[in-house]
Amino acid sequence: MKWVRGLVGVLSLSLMAACGNEQADDVSEDNPLNVVATTSMIADLMEIVGGENVTVSGLMGPGVDPHDYQPSTSDVNTMTEADLIAYNGLMLEERFVEVFEQMDQRGVPSVIMADALNETELLDPEEGEEDLEYDPHIWFSVSHWEAVTSHVADVLSEMDPDNEGYYQDNADTYLSELDELRTYIEERIEEVPEQSRYLVTAHDAFQYFGEEFDFEVIGLQGLNTQTEAGTGDISNLADFLVDNEINAVFVESSVSPRNIEALIEAARSRGHDVENAGELYSDALGSAEEDADTYLKMYRSNIDTIVDGLAN
Ligand SMILES: [Zn+2]
Known part of the structure; x- marks a missing residue:
């Protein structure tokens, strides 16, 4: 029996290899492309651009840390059966490399989000992050996410040329929504005095946000959540909060709040009151109940959490 199964496995594999990257046949609502996405941001984008011509399986739900996520056997099986695998790249999904x-x-x-960008658009990792060549948190630049949207539309169009117009239309509609998002962000940030535009969070996920919207961003851990913040980091950052009169810091949904709590304590011991101003979504979307289950x-x-925390 094992032999028969093995043979079937080999046959279907070679069939897949033969079909790989060729045009998909008659993709439609009744015969959708089976897309597997790693993070929830990517699953959301694939659903938006692919519309009714795709069914998307996301591997990582709300609160899941992609730096640390180990693919299960069932994930690998799901990916094997996919028509298209969508992932971030830049080592965000570090344990998926093999x-x-x-x-x-x-x-x-596969479609790799980072392929939409050239090297000059990518930010360097902080010191001590030698395993990462670039900062992988590209979704926090709205401009980068726009480039990624167009890239996804192009890849779907290449796979399924009959529906090119459909994918490009979906992308165009979404690009105007991203534009509205940018306006919203810029308007809300105006409420924060310039000297208060510091974003202190659990790990370095927000550098692209900082670059695009002129915020100084400080993450307690590095880009990769697997490097622990040392007591020296906490102590230095506590001094920084005192020196710059920063009164609000933020926790993240996919990172333990432990270090941020230690930071608040360290500031307090210096006679400086700092508030935990709420939870940000960094490397995963939120749930439907939290009303944070799409990128937008x-x-x-x-932005509401950041501005409400800093604007007083
Ligand atoms: Zn991260």
């Missing part, structure tokens, strides 16, 4: 290579060898097509809602929720 699986991505395997899928590539099997001929399963997630970003608005973050």
Whole structure:
């Protein structure tokens, strides 16, 4: 029996390899492309651009940390059966590196969000992050996410040329919503005095946000949540809060609040009162109950939390 199964496995694999990257046949609502996405931001984007021509399975739900997420056997099986795998790249999904290579060898097509950007648009990692070549948190630049949207539309159009117009229309509609989001962000940030535009969070997810919207961003841990913040980091950052009269810091939905709580304590011991001003979504969207289950809602929720925390 094992042999038969093995043979079937080999046959279906070679079939897949033969079909890989070729045009998809008659994709429609009744015969959608089976897309597997790693993070919830990417799943959201694939659903928006692919519309009714895709069914999207997301591997990481609300609160899941992609730096640390280990793909399960069932994830690998799901990816093996995919028509398209959508992932961030830039080592965000650090523990998927070998699986991505395997899928590539099997001929399963993929779309990598970071491919939409050139190197000059990417930010360097902070010191001590030698395992990362670039900062992977590209979704927090609205401009970058626009470039990613167009890239996704192009890749879907290449796979399924009959529906190119449909994917491009979906992307165009979404690009105007991203534009409205940018206006919303800029308007709300106006409420924060310039000298108060500091965003202190659990890890360095918000550098692209800082660059695009002129905020100084300080993450207690590095870009990768697997590096622990030392007591020296907490102590230095507590001094920084005192020196710059920063009264609000933020926790993140996909990172333990422990270090931020230690930071608040360290500031307090210096006679400086700092508030935990709320939870930001960094590397995962929120749930439907939290009304943060899409990229647009997630970003608005973050901006409201940041501005309400800093604007007083
Ligand atoms: Zn991160």
